[in-house]
Amino acid sequence: MEKSRPxxxxxxxxxxxxxxxxxxxxxxxxxxxxxxxxxGGGFLIPYIIMLIVEGMPLLFxxxxxxxxxxxxxxxxxxxxxxxxxxxxxxxxxxSFFLSMYYNVINAWAFWYLFHSFQDPLPWASxxxxxNHTGYDEECEKTSSTQYFWYRKTLNISPSIEENGNxxxxxxxxxxxxxxxxxxxxxxxxxxxxxVVYITASLPYFVLIIYLIRGLTLHGAVNGLIxxxxxxxxxxxxxxxxxxxxxxxxxxxGLGFGSLIAFASYNEPNNNCxxxxxxxxxxxxxxxxxxxxxxxxxxxxxxxFNYENCISKAILLLTNYFDLEEGALxxxxxxxxxxxxxxxxxxxxxxxxxxxxxxxxxxxxDTAVQGTGLAFIVYSEAIKNMEVSQxxxxxxxxxxxxxxxxxxxxxxxxxxxxxxxxKFISTHLSKExxxxxxxxxxxxxxxxxxxxxxxxxxDIFNDYAATLSLLLIVLVETIAVCYVxxxxxFEKDLHLMIGHKLNWYWKIMWAFASPxxxxxxxxxxxxxxxxxxxxxxxxxxxxxxxxxxxDYPSYALAVIGLLVAASTMCIPLGAFIIFIMKxxxxxxxxLE
Amino acid sequence: MLxxxxxxxxxxxxxxxxxxxxxxxxxxxVRLSIKTALGDNAxxxxxxxxxxxxxxxxFAMRRYSNxxxxxxxxxxxxxxxxxxxxxxxxxDSSKNVTTVPGSEVEAAIRMNRNRINSAxxxxxxxxxxxxxxxxxxxxxxxxVPVWLIVFSVVLCLVGAGILFLVLSGIRQxxxxxxxxxxxxxLEDKCDTPVTTENGIPCDILDLKTGxxxxxxxxxxxxxxxx
Numbered sequence: 001m002e003k004s005r006p007x008x009x010x011x012x013x014x015x016x017x018x019x020x021x022x023x024x025x026x027x028x029x030x031x032x033x034x035x036x037x038x039x040g041g042g043f044l045i046p047y048i049i050m051l052i053v054e055g056m057p058l059l060f061x062x063x064x065x066x067x068x069x070x071x072x073x074x075x076x077x078x079x080x081x082x083x084x085x086x087x088x089x090x091x092x093x094x095s096f097f098l099s100m101y102y103n104v105i106n107a108w109a110f111w112y113l114f115h116s117f118q119d120p121l122p123w124a125s126x127x128x129x130x131n132h133t134g135y136d137e138e139c140e141k142t143s144s145t146q147y148f149w150y151r152k153t154l155n156i157s158p159s160i161e162e163n164g165n166x167x168x169x170x171x172x173x174x175x176x177x178x179x180x181x182x183x184x185x186x187x188x189x190x191x192x193x194x195v196v197y198i199t200a201s202l203p204y205f206v207l208i209i210y211l212i213r214g215l216t217l218h219g220a221v222n223g224l225i226x227x228x229x230x231x232x233x234x235x236x237x238x239x240x241x242x243x244x245x246x247x248x249x250x251x252x253g254l255g256f257g258s259l260i261a262f263a264s265y266n267e268p269n270n271n272c273x274x275x276x277x278x279x280x281x282x283x284x285x286x287x288x289x290x291x292x293x294x295x296x297x298x299x300x301x302x303x304f305n306y307e308n309c310i311s312k313a314i315l316l317l318t319n320y321f322d323l324e325e326g327a328l329x330x331x332x333x334x335x336x337x338x339x340x341x342x343x344x345x346x347x348x349x350x351x352x353x354x355x356x357x358x359x360x361x362x363x364x365d366t367a368v369q370g371t372g373l374a375f376i377v378y379s380e381a382i383k384n385m386e387v388s389q390x391x392x393x394x395x396x397x398x399x400x401x402x403x404x405x406x407x408x409x410x411x412x413x414x415x416x417x418x419x420x421x422k423f424i425s426t427h428l429s430k431e432x433x434x435x436x437x438x439x440x441x442x443x444x445x446x447x448x449x450x451x452x453x454x455x456x457x458d459i460f461n462d463y464a465a466t467l468s469l470l471l472i473v474l475v476e477t478i479a480v481c482y483v484x485x486x487x488x489f490e491k492d493l494h495l496m497i498g499h500k501l502n503w504y505w506k507i508m509w510a511f512a513s514p515x516x517x518x519x520x521x522x523x524x525x526x527x528x529x530x531x532x533x534x535x536x537x538x539x540x541x542x543x544x545x546x547x548x549x550d551y552p553s554y555a556l557a558v559i560g561l562l563v564a565a566s567t568m569c570i571p572l573g574a575f576i577i578f579i580m581k582x583x584x585x586x587x588x589x590l591e
Numbered sequence: 592m593l594x595x596x597x598x599x600x601x602x603x604x605x606x607x608x609x610x611x612x613x614x615x616x617x618x619x620x621v622r623l624s625i626k627t628a629l630g631d632n633a634x635x636x637x638x639x640x641x642x643x644x645x646x647x648x649x650f651a652m653r654r655y656s657n658x659x660x661x662x663x664x665x666x667x668x669x670x671x672x673x674x675x676x677x678x679x680x681x682x683d684s685s686k687n688v689t690t691v692p693g694s695e696v697e698a699a700i701r702m703n704r705n706r707i708n709s710a711x712x713x714x715x716x717x718x719x720x721x722x723x724x725x726x727x728x729x730x731x732x733x734x735v736p737v738w739l740i741v742f743s744v745v746l747c748l749v750g751a752g753i754l755f756l757v758l759s760g761i762r763q764x765x766x767x768x769x770x771x772x773x774x775x776x777l778e779d780k781c782d783t784p785v786t787t788e789n790g791i792p793c794d795i796l797d798l799k800t801g802x803x804x805x806x807x808x809x810x811x812x813x814x815x816x817x
Contacts, residue, residue: 111738114745117737118738176742179753183753318674322674324674
């Protein structure tokens with residue numbers, strides 16, 4: 001008899017763990033961007049369709065596999081067919097890559113959190129230059145929040161070739177982040193189960209507080225109207241549908257093995273069908289909820305910047321023409337501009353290059369995603385609120401909880417197969433295995449704390465998981481439906497959840513989802529091939545903005561390695577098992 | 592007599608006009624933003640305020656040079672606009688009809704900037720001397736950066752938590768081992784029940800063949816290959 005497998009204390013812990021894992025930073029920083037780019041309120045239509053067609057079935061599939069096989073990803077796929085152990089290994093490899101770079105985000109969140117305890121916030125104003133006569137040059141060209149992100153936090157180098165030194169401040173924050181993750185996972189489900197209560201629920205409290213605060217901000221309505229105004233013509237754009245599918249796919253965290261790992265700690269008769277529906281619904285509604293908050297913040301920031309721009313223009317004109325204070329207001333600015341053009345045409349023409357045309361639409365149009373949204377746009381909005389320290393602390397704690405929640409899932413995906421393996425678990429205790437994994441990840445993660453680290457981060461973020469996951473989930477679906485047998489799986493599920501499987505799931509698993517994934521896969525490949533050389537955004541300190549550069553050849557090699565390392569595991573695994581069986585057969589026939 | 596007086600007067604006025612002009616040598620432009628600074632409490636800029644300004648500049652010159660030669664009449668204002676901006680020069684009373692070098696005026700204003708600002712209830716931003724850049728005060732830096740303090744607190748908490756969990760895990764495992772060595776019986780623990788067979792814990796009967804679930808993996812090996 002085996003040692004009994006650790007279990008979740010109650011099904012609620014399992015649901016919370018999955019929610020905590022699925023609801024991550026992508027819900028906050030990717031979905032609002034997609035919403036803005038692909039049709040505002042209209043984007044919800046493809047999003048919900050994809051949720052029902054792709055998200056729920058695939059999530060149910062993974063949870064069912066994990067709960068039935070009661071093993072981590074490697075063991076589970078080995079049970080389905082020995083030739084598929086490569087799938088499990090590929091999942092572990094992708095999870096490993098993900099955990100290497102994902103915790104750096106938590107390190108940044110810690111950095112900003114620690115800096116939130118100052119008055120005024122350090123990103124609220126530019127630092128002074130060396131002789132104290134003005135502000136720092138780089139900061140003048142860009143804004144103080146961008147300066148704080150690119151210079152004070154990342155200390156970014158001008159290109160990926162210039163590696164620079166390890167930033168010790170970021171390095172210690174990364175070590176702290178890994179220690180925190182270790183603390184949460186070192187006892188396995190016993191400790192993880194308690195931690196996910198906090199990591200799953202705290203972000204919602206903060207989002208509600210921010211929703212109330214955001215909706216009461218001046219100008220928030222502008223952002224909301226802008227976001228929810230549906231641009232139905234975007235529905236005809238294929239990119240809209242592809243991005244909806246991609247977002248659902250990656251947002252649920254399919255294919256990493258984390259869901260299989262979490263489900264493997266369930267009671268055998270847990271109703272994973274109901275849980276799958278609940279988790280996917282909660283994940284999507286959190287995305288929509290977070291985008292409401294984000295857009296009210298956007299609206300506030302855009303209105304604030306717009307009004308600032310107008311005030312600057314007013315001040316410039318007032319000073320240049322020595323008009324009475326208060327003669328120019330936001331309302332009469334345009335008519336006064338015409339008056340000045342006619343009365344002093346020469347002087348006005350000389351001044352013209354300096355006057356920027358202020359437009360609220362242009363401010364709202366600046367769609368940002370990723371770390372730019374989370375760390376620059378939000379901190380810019382926060383610094384203009386009253387009691388900014390409180391909101392800043394709340395916001396970065398929320399980011400931390402979201403990030404740690406996802407990290408728990410990632411590390412579970414790596415550790416569950418390792419602790420399931422008899423060889424490793426007899427020699428090392430659970431704490432030792434967790435410690436070694438955290439330590440290795442931390443050391444590799446120090447690469448991302450170098451001056452060029454953010455560029456490597458972007459490489460990992462864009463390429464480490466995208467193609468490989470699509471392939472992994474495709475193989476998973478085909479394996480369950482056709483290799484293991486849909487009828488057999490249906491019978492197992494009937495035993496587990498107690499009622500007959502709905503025909504909807506069967507159709508989705510057998511036809512719809514594989515077709516969808518194949519089309520996504522084909523689209524990505526053609527997109528990569530069509531764009532030719534890959535490019536990245538580098539920060540130019542002299543101009544104070546991002547410029548596009550080409551990746552050097554060794555960076556392209558790393559990208560290729562990342563993709564190959566995980567995808568090749570699948571055929572390699574099958575091949576090796578085939579060879580081993582061949583050898584064993586030869587040995588046994590010889591005897 | 593009257594004619595001579597008029598001539599002298601016009602000459603002086605002309606000289607003053609020559610000395611105080613926009614972009615004249617040693618002249619500085621001043622810009623006040625009273626309504627921006629004070630809002631509803633803004634005062635109107637009139638001749639008395641100009642007199643105060645002249646007095647403050649004269650005071651600054653006196654403080655800087657430590658001679659008590661500068662008079663209010665030495666400070667000339669011109670080109671007053673509605674913005675409330677104007678130019679001023681400081682003439683040298685000892686030498687006839689010349690202006691004090693701009694560097695001296697600049698140094699004097701810099702030294703007494705705070706006094707001048709407070710006389711008008713304004714700040715460096717709202718009372719601007721356009722060619723005189725103000726020295727910005729750097730923010731107060733505490734000796735230990737605040738973030739390090741918070742970081743150390745969190746680090747200690749996390750470290751203590753890890754230590755506690757690891758030590759308690761080791762202690763529990765040692766207790767498990769001791770008790771199972773003493774009794775050799777089945778003991779129901781919350782997380783890791785040790786199952787036995789004939790009174791021997793199964794962990795000792797750790798045979799490979801006995802622990803792999805052969806149902807699935809050995810499926811194809813039970814049948815003779817074709």
